[in-house]
Amino acid sequence: MFEDDTGAHTAAEASGEPRAVQNPESVTESGLGTADSAIEPNGSEAPSAARAIAVALAGWLLPGLGHALLKMWGRAMALFLTVGFLVYLGAGMRGNVFEPGGEDAFARLGYVADAGAGSFYFVARALEVQGSDVSHADGDYGTRFLATAGVLNLLAALHAYEAARGRKA
Amino acid sequence: MVPLHFSHFQSLLLFALIISLAFGTLGRRKPIERVKYAAWSFAMFVLVGIALGWLMYPFSK
Numbered sequence: 001m002f003e004d005d006t007g008a009h010t011a012a013e014a015s016g017e018p019r020a021v022q023n024p025e026s027v028t029e030s031g032l033g034t035a036d037s038a039i040e041p042n043g044s045e046a047p048s049a050a051r052a053i054a055v056a057l058a059g060w061l062l063p064g065l066g067h068a069l070l071k072m073w074g075r076a077m078a079l080f081l082t083v084g085f086l087v088y089l090g091a092g093m094r095g096n097v098f099e100p101g102g103e104d105a106f107a108r109l110g111y112v113a114d115a116g117a118g119s120f121y122f123v124a125r126a127l128e129v130q131g132s133d134v135s136h137a138d139g140d141y142g143t144r145f146l147a148t149a150g151v152l153n154l155l156a157a158l159h160a161y162e163a164a165r166g167r168k169a
Numbered sequence: 170m171v172p173l174h175f176s177h178f179q180s181l182l183l184f185a186l187i188i189s190l191a192f193g194t195l196g197r198r199k200p201i202e203r204v205k206y207a208a209w210s211f212a213m214f215v216l217v218g219i220a221l222g223w224l225m226y227p228f229s230k
Contacts, residue, residue, distance in 0.1 A: 078194040085187060092173035093180075127170050138173065141180035148184070152191065159195075 052164035059157040061118045066160030079156050086149035087120045091127035095142020096134055110143070116150025177222075185214035 059066020064080035067073075091097070098110035115121050124146055133139045175183065193207025 075195055078191060082187060082191040089173065089183065089187075092170055093175065094172055129170070130172070136174075137177050138175045138180060141175065141177075141184070145184065148188065152188075156195070 049165070052161050055164040056157045056161035059160040060116070060153065063118060063120060063153045063156065066157055066164075070160060070163055072163070075156075079153070083117055083120055083149045083153050083156075084123075086145045086152070087117055087124045088127065090142040090145030090149065091124045093138040093142030093145065094128060094130065094133040095139060095144070095146045096132040097121070097124050097128055097146060110147060113147035113150045116152075116154040117146070118153060120149065120153070181215065181218045185211050185218070189214060 055066045055069050057066075058069055059079075062080075063083035064076035064078075066076075067079060068076035096110065098107055098114050100111055100115075102108045102111055114124070117124070132143070134143060189207045189211035192210045193203040197203045197206050
């Protein structure tokens with residue numbers, strides 16, 4: 001679904017860093033490279049998995065932060081605004097913000113979806129001071145808005161991870 | 170915060186608009202492709218939503 005803003009698909013390309021040329025000193029005895037990165041057969045340095053995970057976690061915690069760390073500014077702003085707007089509308093429509101330890105599978109799945117919004121999950125709970133009201137259509141839609149915000153953010157975090165790993169995502 | 174009230178159709182339009190804009194912005198590289206994809210997504214969200222609503226209508230009585 002996602003394509004890159006600038007056509008650069010790797011974190012190194014996005015940050016303007018040149019592709020690494022194999023440095024004999026950076027190769028360990030096992031031939032697997034340094035602790036941070038592996039040297040690929042063609043001599044280029046593979047993006048760090050740890051960094052990609054950190055980027056994904058950042059993107060999950062604050063929508064758009066993962067892409068911002070990769071200097072994908074347009075997407076970062078779009079994600080922040082989209083997830084934020086969905087959370088604001090969902091809470092304003094008094095949608096159900098699921099809590100951990102739900103009674104049934106739907107409540108637990110709902111919590112997973114809501115928690116996908118990261119820190120915005122707590123924003124939704126803070127905004128919804130009157131509690132949820134799903135007895136009306138807008139309350140029911142609000143629940144979907146909140147879940148969509150979380151799922152969209154999880155998808156974006158996955159995309160940030162793939163982009164940070166240098167894969168076309 | 171002030172509670173927001175929308176009808177089914179207004180909620181459908183709002184949801185379709187936000188998600189279509191996000192898909193368009195995130196999913197395509199060129200501006201014209203973004204606009205086309207967002208418009209296509211929006212149309213599909215609304216049309217499929219209305220079609221499903223009519224399909225479920227007989228069971229609402």
